Amino acid sequence: DISVSIKMYIGNCYLGLDQPEKAVEVFGNLDSEDAQWYLALAYVKMNQINQAREVLEALEIKSEIYRAKAKELLADLAT
Secondary structure, three states: OOOOHOOOOHHHHHHHHOOOHHHHHOOOOOOOOHHHHHHHHHHOOOOOOOHHHHHHHHHHHEEEEEEEEHHHHHHHHHH
């Protein structure tokens, strides 16, 4: 099985290559705050704002690491 670190790297490569659909496939199957953050970014790139908001709102509640970033991105998406 491919390790979580390798999957995170692959997902980020897809984001960097402007292939957010593939990134969603990778990040959507990982259960970590890091993966959820990048999942939200992939949704934003795909202009799937409602899905991005859902993920960001969950991060804002449960993540010490991503709380401030999630709050900031949610505010940006509201404008």
